[in-house]
Amino acid sequence: MTTNDSGISVFDEIEFDVNQRGGMFLTDQIASKNFRIRKSNLGYETDFHLSGDATFIVILKGTLKIELQNGDYKLFSTGEYFIAKDNLPENILFESKIHGHKASVIGDESLEAIHIKL
Template structure:
């Protein structure tokens, strides 16, 4: 039996514009639990950000799997579309541009902001995607 894990992802479309997409990491049943295939990673970091922390538009660079442990994080795209990730939520940020396109903060990327009245704590895992 195949069981999907659907992970919200920030990626780039064919025009280099950051978009939300859901990626399906299928899992197989193994002895009463469901596991995906191994996903290679480079390192992990623990992040803390205070209430009101915000970034300008930027790109993820390396693909990063982010797990929210405390607080809420709003990710907003250039077109105004956004998602708010809360405790227990996870997502992958992997928007990046081809080498021949120069980053323009008015066109490319996403921005992040801690929302609510609680600081953010999250785990960042750099992936080999």
């Protein structure tokens, strides 16, 4: 998830090239600032917001629904991952009815995830 030229959050697919190393296929190193373990109860939801720092999110348990302003959404479940990096240029002020995404924990179990700040 990123922002387009108008500052609107959009889903985007990114491919990372991999290289073979001793039977493993690895990407080049990707720098990170820190990581956190996240837990959210079933029913948790946010208002529309932006990611702030780009964050690589790995779902360990549960299902996280990410919804955009236009109603498009994606579900991320156990074992899936994504990068949240929707943010506005400095000259655009955040408006909760125009910008950002919202997140909610859906399904029948709480969420556990790893957040890695990039």
